[in-house]
Amino acid sequence: MKHKIKLNVNGKICEVSVKNNQLLVDVIRNELGLTGTKIGCDEGECGVCTVLLDGRPVRSCLQLAVDVKDKKITTIEGIVKNGNLHPLQKAFIQHGAVQCGFCTPGMILSAKALLDNTPHPTVDEVRTAIDGNLCRCTGYARIIKAVLAAAEGSDL
Amino acid sequence: MSNSVTVVGKSIPRVDAEQKVTGAAKYTCDLALPGMLCGKVLRSPYSHAKILSIDTSKAERVKGVEAVICGRNNPSKLYGVYIRDQSILANDKVRFVGDPVVAIAAVAEDAAEEALSLVEVQYEELQPIFDPEESIEERANLIHEGLDKYVRPDECRAVGGTNICNYVKVRKGDVQKGFKEAFKVYEDRFTTQLMHHCYLEPHAVIADIDSSGSLTLYGSFQAPFMTRAGIANLFQIPVSRVRVITPFVGGGFGGKCTMTLEPIAVSLAMKTGKPIKLIMSRNEDFIASVVRHPAIVYIKTGVNKNGEILAREIKLIWDTGGYADYGPVVAIEAVTAATGPYRVPNVSIDSYCVYTNKPIGGAFRSFGSAQVHWASESQVDIIARDLGIDPVDIRLINAVEEGSSSAVGETLHSVGFNETLREASNAIGWGKRKPSGRGVGVASMIHFTVAFLPSSAIVKVCDDGSVRIYKGAVELGQGTNTILTQIVSEVMGIPVDKISIAPNDTEFVPYDWGTFSSRQTFCSGNAVRFAAEDAKRQLLAVASEKFGVKPDDLICADGKLSVKGEPDRVASFDEIASYSYLNSGPIIGKGSFHLDIVPLDPETGQSPRFIAYYMYATQIAEVEVDEQTGVVKILKLVAAHDVGRAINPLNIKQQIEGGLVMGIGTTLYEELVLDAGNILNATFVDYKVPRAKDIPELVPIIVEAPHREGPFGAKGVGETTLIPTTAAISNAIYDAIGVRIKDLPITPEKIVKARREKHRLDNK
Numbered sequence: 001m002k003h004k005i006k007l008n009v010n011g012k013i014c015e016v017s018v019k020n021n022q023l024l025v026d027v028i029r030n031e032l033g034l035t036g037t038k039i040g041c042d043e044g045e046c047g048v049c050t051v052l053l054d055g056r057p058v059r060s061c062l063q064l065a066v067d068v069k070d071k072k073i074t075t076i077e078g079i080v081k082n083g084n085l086h087p088l089q090k091a092f093i094q095h096g097a098v099q100c101g102f103c104t105p106g107m108i109l110s111a112k113a114l115l116d117n118t119p120h121p122t123v124d125e126v127r128t129a130i131d132g133n134l135c136r137c138t139g140y141a142r143i144i145k146a147v148l149a150a151a152e153g154s155d156l
Numbered sequence: 157m158s159n160s161v162t163v164v165g166k167s168i169p170r171v172d173a174e175q176k177v178t179g180a181a182k183y184t185c186d187l188a189l190p191g192m193l194c195g196k197v198l199r200s201p202y203s204h205a206k207i208l209s210i211d212t213s214k215a216e217r218v219k220g221v222e223a224v225i226c227g228r229n230n231p232s233k234l235y236g237v238y239i240r241d242q243s244i245l246a247n248d249k250v251r252f253v254g255d256p257v258v259a260i261a262a263v264a265e266d267a268a269e270e271a272l273s274l275v276e277v278q279y280e281e282l283q284p285i286f287d288p289e290e291s292i293e294e295r296a297n298l299i300h301e302g303l304d305k306y307v308r309p310d311e312c313r314a315v316g317g318t319n320i321c322n323y324v325k326v327r328k329g330d331v332q333k334g335f336k337e338a339f340k341v342y343e344d345r346f347t348t349q350l351m352h353h354c355y356l357e358p359h360a361v362i363a364d365i366d367s368s369g370s371l372t373l374y375g376s377f378q379a380p381f382m383t384r385a386g387i388a389n390l391f392q393i394p395v396s397r398v399r400v401i402t403p404f405v406g407g408g409f410g411g412k413c414t415m416t417l418e419p420i421a422v423s424l425a426m427k428t429g430k431p432i433k434l435i436m437s438r439n440e441d442f443i444a445s446v447v448r449h450p451a452i453v454y455i456k457t458g459v460n461k462n463g464e465i466l467a468r469e470i471k472l473i474w475d476t477g478g479y480a481d482y483g484p485v486v487a488i489e490a491v492t493a494a495t496g497p498y499r500v501p502n503v504s505i506d507s508y509c510v511y512t513n514k515p516i517g518g519a520f521r522s523f524g525s526a527q528v529h530w531a532s533e534s535q536v537d538i539i540a541r542d543l544g545i546d547p548v549d550i551r552l553i554n555a556v557e558e559g560s561s562s563a564v565g566e567t568l569h570s571v572g573f574n575e576t577l578r579e580a581s582n583a584i585g586w587g588k589r590k591p592s593g594r595g596v597g598v599a600s601m602i603h604f605t606v607a608f609l610p611s612s613a614i615v616k617v618c619d620d621g622s623v624r625i626y627k628g629a630v631e632l633g634q635g636t637n638t639i640l641t642q643i644v645s646e647v648m649g650i651p652v653d654k655i656s657i658a659p660n661d662t663e664f665v666p667y668d669w670g671t672f673s674s675r676q677t678f679c680s681g682n683a684v685r686f687a688a689e690d691a692k693r694q695l696l697a698v699a700s701e702k703f704g705v706k707p708d709d710l711i712c713a714d715g716k717l718s719v720k721g722e723p724d725r726v727a728s729f730d731e732i733a734s735y736s737y738l739n740s741g742p743i744i745g746k747g748s749f750h751l752d753i754v755p756l757d758p759e760t761g762q763s764p765r766f767i768a769y770y771m772y773a774t775q776i777a778e779v780e781v782d783e784q785t786g787v788v789k790i791l792k793l794v795a796a797h798d799v800g801r802a803i804n805p806l807n808i809k810q811q812i813e814g815g816l817v818m819g820i821g822t823t824l825y826e827e828l829v830l831d832a833g834n835i836l837n838a839t840f841v842d843y844k845v846p847r848a849k850d851i852p853e854l855v856p857i858i859v860e861a862p863h864r865e866g867p868f869g870a871k872g873v874g875e876t877t878l879i880p881t882t883a884a885i886s887n888a889i890y891d892a893i894g895v896r897i898k899d900l901p902i903t904p905e906k907i908v909k910a911r912r913e914k915h916r917l918d919n920k
Contacts, residue, residue, distance in 0.1 A: 035186035036179020038406075040356045041438035045840035048356055076179035089177040093169050096806045099814065100633025101176030102356040102406030108177060127848045134840065136354050136407050137633045138810060139817035140848040 005069050009034070010078030018065045025049045025060035028075060036076035036105045040134070047133035050106035051075050057113045057132075076105035079112060088112055091150035092143070099137035107133045111147045120151055163645040164868045167806035168652060171638045172404070172631065181404045184360035184376045185435055192362070193222060195424050195434035196268040197417075198258040198275050199444055200250035203478075203513035203833025204284035204299070207246060207277065210258060214274040220267030223427040224275070226258045232423075235390045237382070237414050239308040239321055239480040241300055244390070244419040249282070251299055251478030252513055253833050254444035261424040261432050284513035284833050288452065288475040291319045291510045299478065299511040311755060312484055321476065322484030322509040326491050326761030328565060329502035331458075334467025338458030342539055346455065346531035347899045350828040351448040353520060354845050357406020358441045363421035364431035370397040371422060377402045378412040378630055379670030384662050386415050387422055402660040408632040409818075410519035413672050414481055416445050442838035446518025447828060449486055450475045453531035463543050463550045467502040470494045472528065474509045476517040483509040483517050489604060490524030491761060495563040496532045497573045497602035497772050498554035503563055505761065513833050519672060521818070522875045525603050526882065530900065533599035533883030537890065547598050547887065548581045551774070556602070562770070565762035570871065572798025572861030573772035576600065579796040579857045580774040590892075593780055594791070597887025599880035600774040605872055607768035609669035610750035611679035615644060615687040617695060617743040621715065621730025623650055625687075626658045628668025629680040634874050635807040636676045640684045642803055643867055647688035648695075649713040650729060666746070674872030677803060678768065679749050681867035686747025694743045698736040699727060751865075769863050771876050773797040775816070777884040778852075781892045783911060786904030788824055788889060789852075793881070796857040800871030805858055808873055812856035815877020821846045823882045827901050 002017040009032060016031045028034050028051065037060060040048035044059035051060045052074035079086040085093075088108050092098050097107075107130060114121055114129035121129070126147045127140075135143065175181040212224040227245030234240040246257045258275050262268035285291045285299065295317060300306070304316030313323040335341050361375035371393060377383050380400040388395040405412065417434045424432045436445065454471040472490065476483030487509035494505050540550040552574065560568045577600065581587075584596060614626040625644055631637045637657050645652045658664060668680060696707040699717045703710070709720050718726035736743055754763045778792040793816050802808045825844040829836045837843045862869025882900060890896045895910040 029186075034179070035182065038183075038357070039185065039435075040358065041840050043438075043839060043841065046356060046438075076177075080178060085174070085177070089174075092177050093173040096167075096169070096810050098170055098173045098176050099635070099810060100356070100407045101172070101181050101404060102183065102633075104176050105179045130848045132847075134354075134356060134845060134847065136356055136409070136818065136845065137814045139813035139815075139854060140846075140851050141813050141854050142810065144848065 005066060007065065007069065007073060008071065009073045010075060020066055022065050023061055024063040024065045024068060027065040028060060034075050034077050038102055038105065040102065047110065048103055048106045050109045050133065052109055052113055055113060055116055057110045074109070076109060086112070087150040087153045088147065091146040095142050095146040095149055097138060097143040097146040103133055103135045107135065107143060115151055123148070161646055161868065163642045163652060164803050167804055168638065168642065170635060171641050171652070183357055183404050183406050184362060184374050185357070187362060187374055187403065189362065189364055189431040191430050193261045193263060193428060193430050193432040194265045194268050195421060195432045196260050196272050197256045197420060198272050200246065200253060200255040200257055202250055202279055202281055203253050204251060204282040205279040206249045206282060207257065208280055209278040211276040212258060215260065215271035218267055218271040218274065220263040221260060221271045222263065222430070223261040223424055224258065224271065225423055225427055233390055234306065235386060235415065235419065236480060237482055238484050239306050239312060239314065241306050242479050244423055252515055254515060255478060256420060256444065259420045259424055261428050285319070286512055286514060286830070286833060288473050288510045288512055291512050292473065292508060294319055299513060311758065319511040320508055321480045321511055322487045324488050324491055324507040324761060326503055326505035326564060328760065328762060331467040331469050331502045331504040334502035335458040338466050339461040341456060341458045342535060343456045344531070344535050344538065345898065346453045346534060348451045348527045348530055349900045350450050350515065350830065351520070351822060351826050352442055352828060352843065353409040353411035355407025355409055355411060358438055359412065359416050359436040359445055361417045361421045362431060362433045363425035365425045365429065369393065372399045372401065373418060374401045374403065375418065376405045376412055378405070378408045378632060378672055380630065380660060380662055381628060381667055382670050383415060383418055387418060390419055391422060400662045402630055405630055405632045409521045410523065410672060411446055413519045413670060414446060438840065439838045442828065442843065443515060443835055446481055447515045448520035449483060449517035449524065449527065451527035453528065455531045455535050457535060457539065459539055463539065463545045463553050465498055465500050465554050468495055468500050469504040472505070472507040474517065474524065475512050475514065476509050477512055477514040479516045480509065481516050481518040486524040488756065489606060490528050492562060492564050492604045492767055493525040493528040493602060494532070496529065496536070497556050497600050499556055499560050500563070514830065515835065522603060522879050523673065525601070526822070526879045529599070529601050529879050530882045533880060534886055534898065537597065537883065537887040548577055548586055551577055551600055564756055564766055566765055566767060568770060570769060570800055570861045570863035571772065572859045573600065575859045576772055576774040576796040576798055579859055580776045580794050583794045583855055583857060584776040584778065584792065586776065593783065593892055594778065595888045595890065595892025596776060596778050597884050597891055598774060598776045599883035599887060601772065601876065601879040603771050603876045603879055604767040605674050605678065605769055607675055607679055607751045608753055610748055611668045611683045612666035612746070612748040613680060613683040613687040614666055615684060615691045615745040617691055617729065617733045619734050619737040621728055621733045623648065623655045624658050625655065625684055626665045627680050627684060628660065628665045629676040630660055630671040632671060634811060635804065636671065636680065638807060639677050639803045640680060643681050643685050644688045647685055648692050650715045654715055674771065674875040675768065677870050677872050678866050681870060682749035683747045685867045686749065687745040690747060691743055691745030694745065695732055698740060699732050702727065702732065702735060769866070769871050771798055771871050771873065773876055773880055775880040775884045777888040779885060779888040779892055781889055781907065783893055786907030788902065790820060790885065792853045792855065794855040794857065795877065796859055797873055797876060798859040798861050799873045800863040800866045801860050801869035802858050803868065803870050808858050809856040811873050812877045813854045816854055816881055817846050817851055819878035819881025820850065822878060822900065823885045824901055
């Protein structure tokens with residue numbers, strides 16, 4: 001049985017029709033058409049479904065949509081401001097941190113959560129922040145470089 | 157070969173990176189068609205069993221279910237990339253846990269899952285075979301009783317009445333004579349484990365059939381034209397009525413070169429008359445797509461007192477699981493890796509591909525080369541230490557050079573191997589003493605690229621002067637879109653931002669064999685180069701008419717055409733293009749690249765040209781080993797790779813780094829663990845791929861030995877970057893604590909056990 005709830009996604013209040021057992025990732029992708037958030041495993045291990053809940057990175061594949069009615073949800077589509085790429089997005093492009101791109105949205109959001117709380121992280125803090133985001137293409141080295149470069153840039 | 161280039165050789169950012177960082181890039185799972193159904197597959201819980209009956213009546217009655225199909229009630233034609241031994245859904249028996257048995261189409265996922273749970277299948281279990289060495293000898297319990305009758309290439313040496321689905325032999329020189337003359341002969345046995353590619357995007361396909369019977373497939377494919385031909389053949393549809401559209405692919409590594417969900421999707425689309433999407437769950441992808449062939453390698457090498465290799469005899473056993481897939485081809489091509497990057501005058505190779513009741517072995521980054529080098533580069537280290545020769549020196553002593561002969565008798569060209577040894581050993585500071593518990597290990601490699609079939613491309617100058625590339629090479633994340641853009645930019649003298657790539661749609665792009673084997677920079681690179689040159693000639697012809705000069709008197713640069721020596725007489729691409737469109741016609745260049753290949757001789761395994769080109773590399777690992785726990789910490793990995801010519805140096809380094817980390821996983825962490833044919837760890841929880849905290853310092857180094865047939869001298873790199881890593885790490889572990897493991901992965905338990913055994917023997 002579906003019922004209507006309101007979700008705050010990327011600063012907009014959206015009314016969606018959901019079942020009680022419907023996952024947040026499913027609502028984001030299929031009801032709201034925001035396909036930047038991906039599904040990569042069935043159990044919250046790979047991180048490609050990462051979204052921010054009140055600024056905190058969470059696995060949207062382990063989150064029921066009905067439980068987050070009062071939270072601010074941020075997906076990858078929500079971090080561009082006034083048509084300008086977020087410094088992390090620019091850094092990922094410039095520093096070769098993107099290959100197949102499937103892990104990229106989740107990776108960037110985990111990094112954003114880190115930089116919003118820790119503007120000048122150490123290498124180890126970056127590694128810890130993205131340790132829950134798997135990447136099979138890049139070997140992580142340039143992702144770490146990109147996050148540190150974004151941290152050094154002043155327009156966060 | 158051009159020496160003055162402006163775009164080739166530059167580390168420009170990926171042309172598709174912006175789409176990916178914004179989440180705008182679409183993958184198959186992101187696409188939806190009106191009225192699209194959801195498909196699910198019921199798979200065998202047994203590794204070897206007869207199907208006695210299937211009752212789908214309850215499943216069919218579930219609300220929302222539109223079709224339930226099975227093979228038993230509707231036996232299908234067989235398909236397969238080399239040997240046609242697979243049916244769409246199991247006909248009469250199942251051959252591995254995960255073999256597809258029933259497929260369901262429903263309006264929503266939960267209806268499909270409910271229906272799946274209501275299907276009743278009666279099986280009669282058969283004796284399964286898990287050990288490939290046992291399977292080779294087996295004559296009574298056959299996994300494929302009909303092997304003899306399967307459609308397969310003439311050269312395939314499947315042995316009817318056995319579980320052997322291919323056998324390849326190489327006989328060069330006289331190994332017995334070589335062993336007789338040797339100062340010492342070394343014999344070792346190495347094994348590798350069951351592994352998965354773990355691309356982040358699971359297999360996904362959408363099948364859509366229209367009222368005329370024309371079929372469109374969307375999917376995460378590495379080889380769209382192979383999919384197209386495979387489906388056309390299987391369903392007896394003309395190839396021209398099968399259209400394959402490939403959006404962005406979230407990683408392939410070889411795992412998406414074969415049909416997995418496609419035949420099922422097409423069957424359900426035909427049954428329901430509606431579009432249908434199937435996506436593998438991660439658990440399903442581990443079990444029921446393809447895996448890396450576990451291999452058993454018996455390697456016997458004879459050397460003289462100076463460490464020169466005189467003879468090598470090698471037996472390779474490839475465990476291809478329940479169906480052959482690319483196994484027989486791995487058995488063929490991997491023989492070219494068997495002598496390593498060394499001059500070996502006397503060679504004997506026996507390479508067997510054998511069925512077992514385990515997951516299907518398919519293409520996996522390096523196509524068998526990694527398994528062969530695990531053995532051969534570990535053994536070179538054993539030999540070096542035994543003879544008291546430095547491990548880098550022994551490789552220099554035996555190194556192939558320009559003009560040397562390959563294992564299969566080809567004359568080698570573009571051989572940057574020596575330089576990789578020098579660069580890697582300089583970068584690590586080879587020869588410095590390390591503190592106790594630390595060690596360094598070196599390993600090298602030679603790797604083959606095949607180009608049996610062509611690549612083609614179209615380059616169109618649009619009426620606004622921009623350029624569009626139509627090609628079948630698939631962007632998997634390896635960077636092919638960027639490389640091909642750079643090549644076109646260089647040839648035509650037009651800025652990169654004026655060039656775009658058309659969607660990968662077989663309706664519009666010309667034939668391309670597929671994206672595997674590190675072949676696209678070379679093959680599609682040449683194809684787009686020829687197409688760009690053709691388009692440029694047409695542009696020049698139009699411009700020469702407009703300016704009243706000969707084409708040779710024109711310069712093409714920065715998106716402009718000007719008369720040599722008269723810089724005021726200039727026109728932009730868009731002026732010339734729009735003039736052409738209105739007065740003479742569109743500007744469309746085409747190009748195609750193929751090589752004439754000679755198959756291996758069935759008796760000697762020799763050929764004058766079997767492989768398109770070889771790549772070389774040396775990697776050095778520095779490790780620290782905790783002797784109490786056996787835990788290995790990798791401190792640094794240096795990797796020097798000969799790529800011919802780096803079209804985009806950043807791209808090369810990205811591929812090296814990614815491969816090194818996959819190599820770390822291969823060596824220390826990754827293994828699909830089986831219990832009676834059942835995978836116990838088909839999840840990311842228990843199948844450990846490296847994470848950000850696991851990576852050491854990575855030092856990628858580019859070496860260039862230009863290839864005369866490569867675009868601007870380029871070869872490839874992607875497949876090669878995890879090949880030497882396993883032996884480099886293992887050799888470093890030996891250097892650190894004197895323990896050698898011969899069976900991957902190298903777990904802490906194995907090290908502790910081996911260390912205890914060593915102490916026991918030392919104290920005897």
